Amino acid sequence: MGLLIDGKWVKQGYDTLKTGGRFIRTESQFRKFVTKDGSSGFRGDSGRYHLYVSLACPWASRTLIVRNLKGLQNDISVSVVNPISSENGWTFEEYEGSTPDTLSNSRFLYEVYLKANPEYTGRVTVPVLWDKETNAIVSNESSEIILMMNSGFSCGNDLNFNPEEKKAEIDEINAFVYDKINNGVYKAGHATTQQAYEEAFTDLFDALEVIDQRLENQRYLVGNTLTLADVRLFVTLVRFDVAYVGIFKCNLKRIEDFKNLPEYLRDLYQTPGFGDTVNFDHIKNGYYRGFGNINPTGIVPLGPIVDYTRPHNRDRAYGI
Numbered sequence: 001m002g003l004l005i006d007g008k009w010v011k012q013g014y015d016t017l018k019t020g021g022r023f024i025r026t027e028s029q030f031r032k033f034v035t036k037d038g039s040s041g042f043r044g045d046s047g048r049y050h051l052y053v054s055l056a057c058p059w060a061s062r063t064l065i066v067r068n069l070k071g072l073q074n075d076i077s078v079s080v081v082n083p084i085s086s087e088n089g090w091t092f093e094e095y096e097g098s099t100p101d102t103l104s105n106s107r108f109l110y111e112v113y114l115k116a117n118p119e120y121t122g123r124v125t126v127p128v129l130w131d132k133e134t135n136a137i138v139s140n141e142s143s144e145i146i147l148m149m150n151s152g153f154s155c156g157n158d159l160n161f162n163p164e165e166k167k168a169e170i171d172e173i174n175a176f177v178y179d180k181i182n183n184g185v186y187k188a189g190h191a192t193t194q195q196a197y198e199e200a201f202t203d204l205f206d207a208l209e210v211i212d213q214r215l216e217n218q219r220y221l222v223g224n225t226l227t228l229a230d231v232r233l234f235v236t237l238v239r240f241d242v243a244y245v246g247i248f249k250c251n252l253k254r255i256e257d258f259k260n261l262p263e264y265l266r267d268l269y270q271t272p273g274f275g276d277t278v279n280f281d282h283i284k285n286g287y288y289r290g291f292g293n294i295n296p297t298g299i300v301p302l303g304p305i306v307d308y309t310r311p312h313n314r315d316r317a318y319g320i
């Protein structure tokens with residue numbers, strides 16, 4: 001692990017000493033927007049953009065799911081990094097299910113950041129949405145990339161996973177899920193004091209109970225319509241039992257032990273566009289071999305065996 005400082009790669013982990021052992025996520029720095037009319041300088045044309053992802057990474061996986069849901073697979077090309085983050089960060093070294101950097105044949109992802117800004121200072125994260133026309137990074141913030149994919153492209157289908165009339169409710173649930181669950185597992189896993197861990201752990205499992213309850217009488221997080229809120233929760237749920245229970249010590253319960261979450265997870269997994277973005281080998285190796293500070297031996301547990309293709313009852317239960 002490391003980061004770029006003034007365009008130079010520096011090997012360094014997360015520094016939690018200054019924050020009482022708490023993990024504080026840094027803000028993404030590339031925050032431009034693709035728009036249909038091109039008023040932002042980035043018009044949503046087919047073939048113009050390239051997406052860099054890791055299949056281990058929940059944030060990157062959000063963008064792959066929305067690319068599928070919006071039918072943009074032939075419009076936005078993709079490169080998949082090696083799932084195991086090295087001392088040089090993400091690499092394009094050969095690994096089953098990964099690809100080379102098909103755009104510029106880089107060895108390390110940080111080279112892509114340097115092409116966009118040779119003086120860049122900051123973390124080198126996935127996902128990255130790259131503009132082939134201006135040779136720039138449009139965005140490295142997944143929550144914004146999925147909004148652009150939803151409504152900023154003139155290609156793909158017209159489905160809207162962030163409908164105007166549901167926006168307020170979607171934003172509210174997103175804020176809760178992001179803080180307590182998506183980022184909550186990282187706060188628990190990267191905590192370096194007992195107190196910071198316990199705070200994150202308690203918040204996480206309290207929040208999962210709230211969500212489990214919410215899903216008692218509705219198929220999705222916001223009523224009976226699939227929205228971006230479900231995409232954002234799914235990527236954490238699908239990693240939970242295979243990775244977070246172990247490596248991040250989020251072990252009060254598995255997702256499988258809740259009342260409604262297991263079927264909700266299977267429902268989404270089996271929805272076209274979701275399950276085919278999930279690569280358990282990348283997830284397990286990414287987490288157990290990519291965080292030497294938490295798992296110094298790099299041993300990857302053999303279990304658990306999960307099968308999210310088992311039947312669920314949620315489509316029948318809600319009559320849709």
Ligand SMILES: N[C@@H](CCC(=O)N[C@@H](CS)C(=O)NCC(=O)O)C(=O)O
Binds near residue numbers: 002058060127142
């Ligand atoms: N806020 C970013 C976070 C992305 C992120 O943290 N990605 C992780 C992988 S799961 C990463 O690339 N980490 C490398 C690092 O922090 O050095 C987003 O949602 O796009």
